[in-house]
Amino acid sequence: MSNPANVKAALRSLEIETPSWAYGNSGTRFKVFAQAGVPRTPQEKIADAAQVHRFTGSAPSVALHIPWDRVDDFTELAKHAHDQGVRLGAINSNVFQDDDYKLGSVTNPDPRVRRKAVRHLLDCVDIMDATGSRDLKLWFSDGINYPGQDDLRDRQDRLAEALREVYDRLGPHQRMLLEYKLFEPAFYATDVPDWGTSYAHCVELGPRATVCIDTGHHAPGTNIEFIVAFLLRAGRLGAFDFNSRFYADDDLMAGAADPFQLFRIMYEIVRADALSSGIAFMLDQCHNIEAKVPAVIRSVLNVQEATAKALLVDRDALRAAQLEGDVLGANAVLMDAYNTDVRPLLAELRTEDGLDPDPVGAYRRSGYGERVVAERVGGQQAGWNA
Numbered sequence: 001m002s003n004p005a006n007v008k009a010a011l012r013s014l015e016i017e018t019p020s021w022a023y024g025n026s027g028t029r030f031k032v033f034a035q036a037g038v039p040r041t042p043q044e045k046i047a048d049a050a051q052v053h054r055f056t057g058s059a060p061s062v063a064l065h066i067p068w069d070r071v072d073d074f075t076e077l078a079k080h081a082h083d084q085g086v087r088l089g090a091i092n093s094n095v096f097q098d099d100d101y102k103l104g105s106v107t108n109p110d111p112r113v114r115r116k117a118v119r120h121l122l123d124c125v126d127i128m129d130a131t132g133s134r135d136l137k138l139w140f141s142d143g144i145n146y147p148g149q150d151d152l153r154d155r156q157d158r159l160a161e162a163l164r165e166v167y168d169r170l171g172p173h174q175r176m177l178l179e180y181k182l183f184e185p186a187f188y189a190t191d192v193p194d195w196g197t198s199y200a201h202c203v204e205l206g207p208r209a210t211v212c213i214d215t216g217h218h219a220p221g222t223n224i225e226f227i228v229a230f231l232l233r234a235g236r237l238g239a240f241d242f243n244s245r246f247y248a249d250d251d252l253m254a255g256a257a258d259p260f261q262l263f264r265i266m267y268e269i270v271r272a273d274a275l276s277s278g279i280a281f282m283l284d285q286c287h288n289i290e291a292k293v294p295a296v297i298r299s300v301l302n303v304q305e306a307t308a309k310a311l312l313v314d315r316d317a318l319r320a321a322q323l324e325g326d327v328l329g330a331n332a333v334l335m336d337a338y339n340t341d342v343r344p345l346l347a348e349l350r351t352e353d354g355l356d357p358d359p360v361g362a363y364r365r366s367g368y369g370e371r372v373v374a375e376r377v378g379g380q381q382a383g384w385n386a
């Protein structure tokens with residue numbers, strides 16, 4: 001794969017999905033700093049996402065979040081996206097913002113609340129039918145704060161029952177992505193805390209249930225590329241939510257905190273020839289203090305750079321060194337690729353594809369940011385903080 005033409009061809013096949021919520025105002029539990037010109041509607045979020053695709057050529061779809069992006073006519077919204085040059089991607093469900101969900105959604109001890117949560121998930125599948133989306137993303141905030149608060153095993157039974165009902169509702173070309181998270185908002189026990197729990201539920205459900213790895217949802221020091229390798233081997237890696245973390249679920253730009261980790265993850269993808277095998281490479285991040293559209297562009301570039309380096313790994317040389325037990329040699333092959341400056345290669349690729357070699361600079365020069373500041377008054381919250 002070290003041949004530059006092959007590397008470029010592989011990079012052209014890489015599609016990164018950006019999240020609608022990255023374009024709206026967001027913040028921490030302490031404060032949301034509103035920015036001028038942020039989108040007021042789902043349509044305007046899609047327009048911003050289209051800018052990211054326009055300048056990178058690699059972000060052709062945008063994920064929606066329900067209810068934050070609820071509209072009366074999703075078929076019309078899909079057409080709007082198409083007119084802007086992008087398409088609608090995964091539907092992200094939300095069963096964590098209603099007062100009813102204080103003690104959980106699909107694992108709540110109250111059957112009425114569980115029914116309400118499942119109803120919402122089924123509504124999301126209806127929306128997928130209208131938008132043409134393939135993927136339903138499930139992340140549950142469900143969990144408990146204190147030992148004894150609820151029965152750990154009963155909650156797994158309730159989770160399995162809810163997942164089964166939703167899985168059986170999926171159309172033949174639709175998939176379920178089950179995301180996990182170590183902790184937060186629950187602190188003692190989370191009902192889907194890790195990839196193993198997600199994987200086990202997916203296996204129980206069927207082949208169209210797959211695991212979503214959010215890179216920010218692990219304990220510090222977790223070897224995420226091992227999880228990637230394991231799930232790829234098992235055929236159960238459905239998606240990534242890329243972002244960066246320093247401490248907890250920081251949701252910073254992908255590749256900002258640890259570009260080496262992103263490279264190691266993308267190497268496992270390349271190793272499995274899985275760059276264009278249906279895995280959804282999504283961003284799940286928010287830009288609390290930085291300008292949003294250029295931050296998303298930067299994140300896309302970071303994923304591209306990590307992927308380019310992964311593609312440059314001399315796999316034959318690596319294999320040979322591994323089989324010979326050449327510890328230092330094998331490590332050196334990997335590090336040679338990681339230490340390559342791939343920016344000239346990516347600039348060349350963009351120029352060949354009629355793009356500006358500097359997407360962030362080109363976006364700034366386009367005047368789009370200034371134009372929307374003038375046009376949009378009273379930008380919308382991304383959704384989760386007041």
Ligand SMILES: [Mn+2]
Pocket residue numbers: 139179214241284
């Ligand atoms: Mn996520």
